[in-house]
Amino acid sequence: MNRRTLFTSVAAATLAATAAFAQTDGEPVKAGFIYVGPIGDGGWTYEHNKARLAVEEEFGDAVETVYQESVPEGADAERAITQMALSGADIIFTTSFGYMDPTIAVAEKFPDVKFEHATGYKRADNVSTYSARFYEGRAIQGHIAGSMTETNKIGYIASFPIPEVIRGINSAYLHAKKVNPDVEFSVVWAYTWFDPAKEADAARALIENGNDVILQHTDSTAPQAAAQEAGNVITFGQASDMAEYAPMPRVSSIIDDWAPYYIDRVKAVMDGTWESTDTWDGIGPGMVGIGEITDAVPAEVKEEALALKESIASGDYHPFTGPINRQDGSVWLAEGETASDGDLLGMDFYVEGLTGEIPN
Amino acid sequence: MDLGSINPILLVASIMVSATPILLAAIGEMVVEKSGVLNLGVEGMMITGAVVGFAVAVNTGSPVLGFAAAALASAVLSLSFGVLTQVFLSNQVATGLGLTLVGLGLSALIGKPYEGMKSPTLPKLDIPLLGDLPVLGRMLFSHDIMVYLSLALVAAVWAFLKFTRAGLILRAVGESHDAAHALGYKVVRIRLMAIFFGGACAGLGGAYLSLVRVPQWTEGMTAGAGWIALAIVVFASWRAGRVLIGAYLFGGVTVLQLNLQAAGARVPVELLSTSPYLITILVLVLISARGIHGAPACLGRPFHASS
Amino acid sequence: MIRLEKRPQPSQLWTVLTPVLAVLLTMLVGGIMFAFLGTDPLEAIRTIFWDPLFNPQFAGFTRPQLLVKAGPLILIAIGLSIGFRAGIWNIGAEGQYIMGAICGAGAGLAFYPADSVLIFPLMILCGALGGFAWAMIPALLKVRFGTNEILVSLMLVYVAENLLASVASNLLRNPEGMGFPGSRNFKQWPAAHNAELISGTGMHWGVAFAFIAVILAYVLMSRHIQGFNIRLTGEAPRAARFAGVNPARIVILCLGISGALAGMAGLFEVTGPAGQISIDFNSGYGFTAIIVAFLGRLHPVGILLAGLLMALTYIGGELAQLMLGVPGAAIQLFQGMLLFFLLATDVFTNFRLSLGRKEPA
Incomplete structure (x- = not known):
């Protein structure tokens, strides 16, 4: 356990440096998305990806998005999320229930990256959850x-x-x-x-x-x-x-319709107002x-x-x-x-x- | 629970439709295995057929052309397996698994532009007289042409293996390639033809999924159907008639399970989905216990003329 | 015309040369594919083969991950290769892997939340036993009835997958999991957690066992009488029988070893990288390991290298998706190509190309 904490802090320090660097440099905010299916599934992943494109549309050059599709909900998920965090993502959306524990684990190592986990119930200072009614x-x-x-x-x-x-x-x-x-x-x-x-x-x-x-x-x-x-x-x-x-x-x-939420959350990262929240929205807010x-x-x-x-x-x-x-x-x-x-x-x-x- | 709400006529009709893709793929794979080659790449060939058939049908407006293109594309793809295993003498198990990887990847790339599109589908045949029969008409005689083609193909393969000289040679190659070679038969050429045929059948099966049974294209849509086809060949102990039974049994279990649920019965889904595989193992044990080894003797073994 | 002539002995030179040739060919053809997809081919290939090892941003994390990904592949492939050498085709390692995970995890969860150093060794043992028992089904059927082990072991994969779906949502379901399928997370239970042995290296018990398996397999196959018997059975079954080798014992031995190793791999995976039993924790390692075994030419050292290469294409592929937006399908196709080229060029190890007229056979 102690050794792991050590690693954690080292990784965190490295990343903190990268993240700070990215923001002072006026670079675009980088939003990452982990998908459970192919983006062409016509259903769940398709809609998450549509919302990603909406984020790009909304912020233009001020945002950069990356995604990884068909990520299995096992050992590979934790690696995919970590790699995304290492690539300099400022906020990462993990869009399936099975990513819950991996998201929490990676979030521990990257305290300066914001995580958003869909449909789960575990949160942390830098992990929000969101789902739709x-x-x-x-x-x-x-x-x-x-x-x-x-x-x-x-x-x-x-x-x-x-x-x-x-x-x-x-x-x-x-x-x-x-x-x-x-x-x-x-x-x-x-x-x-x-x-x-x-x-x-x-x-x-x-x-x-x-x-x-x-x-x-x-x-x-x-x-x-x-x-x-x-x-x-x-x-x-x-x-x-x-x-x-x-x-x-x-x-x-x-x-x-994840677009309004994703735009809102990315905006919060840009403004520095992001906080860990638990969102469960329905028809009213348009989710x-x-x-x-x-x-x-x-x-x-x-x-x-x-x-x-x-x-x-x-x-x-x-x-x-x-x-x-x-x-x-x-x-x-x-x-x-x-x-x-x-x-x-x-x-x-x-x-x-x-x-x-x-x-x- | 109201099992009476299950209409047996419609149930049989559904099973026939649901079994057709695996039947087509399995009958092709059986011929391949009869020639002594184990091609584990059925899933890859099926999904390639599914995407090519769909793409061609959408672009030409003709499902028939779609099926033809699917058969050709999968057959050509299967030749990559054929050349590797027969000419380059690579291991069949590993090459077959590689073929599955290639097929899944390739199909997803080809299919990107076709996601969410609709294609023309095959019309149901309106067979005069037979189609009007009271029970059998709806059950057996109101399907599309591919259902009948798949049945005809089973009959043709059975007759080919049993009655023709070419069929005899094919079986001889599968039983003992060295003996067949000594008799002057072109082992490699015969096996390549069998592989080509198997690929074409798998392609038809895949296209039936994307053009009739589902009908649409989505990445990974075969969802393991190719592996089931492999199991059916074993279940059938390499006999055409039993491939038909096997395909209808495997297809039937899924349809029946869903129908029972729809009628309100409580079914142990996992147990039911496992049962065809357990039955297959049982069949394997029974045939081997009787000392008659159903499997072609040279199944999966490489052949080189000088060895 | 060109024809193939069997070499009296596999060529040492080509054994080393073919993988290099295959990788180069894959880079070439794969590069063309990437260009087609609108990605810079050089960048794509650099991302796949170079970045996981040397990119300053990622390598600190991905280098250990290579071990994490390669560990189970190597462990399973070592077991399989021993059987393959004897002509015993266990292609159901995926099923044994799943059953090992279920049995090992189940044995551990029975003691939750006890805190004893004995729990993890017990789980490893049960994992190995689970895989072993699952492999004994085709083994005993083969010995007793002569049933084809390829087909039985393959069928048992489907049975195992259905069992997995069942236990993940019933028997082993996390009672505190809000009704979702999936077991407790072993990472949150130190007594059963397969943690890294040295932090930041990716070395967990599964990787350590994989290395040990490589060494033991090497000793077995080249120094031990059973290894000789196994090879003899594969190369000349009749001679083996005359030499007094009991074929039934070889079948049991080979399937038993491969089943137990696959079962252990499954247990290490669920208690470590995967963290829990879930409906699809198995990522097809059992099948990929077959590929690894052949890429490694059924030789322990070859398998070690092949496992690492395979892991490299997985992780490099993920990076290519992430950094260059290459579709996942292209990576799959790329791996398929690599495999095809390796298998195709392999022919030169055992055969010689000769030009000239065909002699009468």
Whole structure:
């Protein structure tokens, strides 16, 4: 342990010197991005990269960006982040949950570099975390889905049984149920974030089982294509707009819009006002975008959906407002009570009415 | 749970579509292995086929041309493996792994401009009479042409190996290259042709993924399908008919698993996804325990005329 | 016409010359590719091959990292090469690597949060046993039924991957991990942490074991009777049988050694650089090690060098992505090329080109 601390301080001193040098020299701020997938995945990484380009657009010559794509979430991540810090990056965004421990470890060695870790929960003086309240968007999807389903069966392609995904299922279900008490959800766990062939199969399986709305929490557009082929099925874009499937089957979408946050954080580094924060933003601040609701959605449903979006954005309405019971019938939220962030972050149960069990 | 909501007709139809890419790749690899060559680069060839097929279909508007180009591109790529292993006598396992690396890298570079695009896809055939049959019509006779082509290919490979002289020679080369050489057959040339054929089949399988089954191009989209094709050949103990069963079994397990989940059944996903591999090992043990070694005797062994 | 003639003995000169030739050819063709992609080829090649070693900004960090990256590759490849010499093709090292990691980590986590010096050695032992046991499946099936070990070991990789996905999200999941899959982080548990032995050098126990394995393999293969038996089995199986070598014992020995080494490599990786069992902590080391074994010509010293070269292309490739914006795919292609050229030029070690008419065979 002592030896490691020694190394830490040496590395830190070296870097402190480099960083100080960079800034006094009036050089551009260097922002680095670590991506978990290829930038062309059309979903998660694609949106992070789009936000990187937005940062470049915003600051022009005052900023320099670097990125590394397809960095595995294991031993290689720590090295990739360290190399980025060594290359003189002033702020580094690590854009996947699996980079949490590596980010914290590297941040210890580079106290003068700012780190921003997406979707994690560990912070330090120079490590912020940020994530988006996707469940707010799920509420709107649930509303449209519940209103539009004719078979009263809604399919949900889920990735892994983690709180983030479970929150989305619960939120969509509660709001579908609100407009359509007969609605049923079928959840298929694909155990992947990105496998186009498997996602297409999952979508087909759901469609063949009578689901006429497909929600997805995986990143490829394959389910959209499967729905288009089937005809009378509606879908929602995930992570990115997936507008190429509008107006049918894609009737709306949840867009991860990281650009405002990234611009804000890079600006803070430029101004010297950066502080470690924990950001969990939703529709209001623009981190969660709702893609255009197409004409395939009946006008009054569209209006209700937009009103819902408005009330969530303004903070008048919280998608998890009681009374809500857990699946086993026990009370989770009393009448009028809203869910705490802590409850939401660790959510590991279905709400009442959902069938099936969460695999674990 | 409501298993009744699974429609067996649609389930079979889905399995056929989902199994076609691995069936195409596996039948090609089987011919390669029958000639005594183990090409572990199926994944690399498939993904090259996927990207080339997609790119050509987008640019020409013709999925058929896309398939043709995919077959050609992957076959040419497989020749790099062929030349290295047959002419330069490099180790087949290492070269095959290298081919996978090359294919994955190359495809990603070629595919950059095509991300997020849509391509023309193959129409479903509307077979008169057969297509109107009550159950079988939807189950078996309303697919696109490639599904039938893949089945025809299996039949053709079976007939070729069983009934033709060329097929006999191919098998002889795989069983004993020295004997075949002594009889005056061009071992290297025959193996190169087999490798070329295997590449073309893998290319078709990849293109089926990007043009029909998904259909789109994304980097790394084969996601291990090539490795499954290799397992199928083993499962099939190098027989064409069993390759068909194997492909439908491997493809079927995934589709069935997803369908069971969609119907609300609680399924042990990991156990189910593991089962085809365990069955394959069991099959291997059974055939070897009976003393009939399914594998071609010269599988993976280098051949040099002077040795 | 040009034809190949087998050399009576592998050429010493070409053994040294071919890797150099292959690297030069890769630089040439790779350079053309980089130029095509709009990157300065000289800069790209310098970044890949030179910067990880000598760039003042990075080398202090990347030089030790070469060891971290090469360690598991060398450790696994040494084990594989012994089997390959005997004609026993274990291509399922990836599975043994995963199982070693699972067993070793599981054994350690059972004692969490105890603080004893015995925990880490116990984990190493269990890691080796896990890999060994996984390799015994193809070994015993081969001995008992004559089942092809290439195929069984490959199938078992998929089984191991599914098991990994299962334990990462169930059995070994960190109870304090907010419901996310993945085990506890061993870096935060000193008793089980595979830390650097000397700070800043990249030397952790796995790298040390890799070096020891190189030396032991060298002694085994060139000085020990079992090494002779192994080579004899590979080169002349019938002669080996006449000489009284028990083929079953060789199969068990070779697969056992390679499984145990791969298992240990997995354990060192999860307790060190990777830090935890997660769904995809395995970065394909088991497969890359096969390439390393062949690049090293199945010779311990060759494998040591090949492992370091492979690590260099990985880390140099990362730097090229970072500094020059080269796409990751181009690096993959570059590595594939290097491998192809090495395999292609290798022919000159064992064969001689001869010009002239073909003699009747």
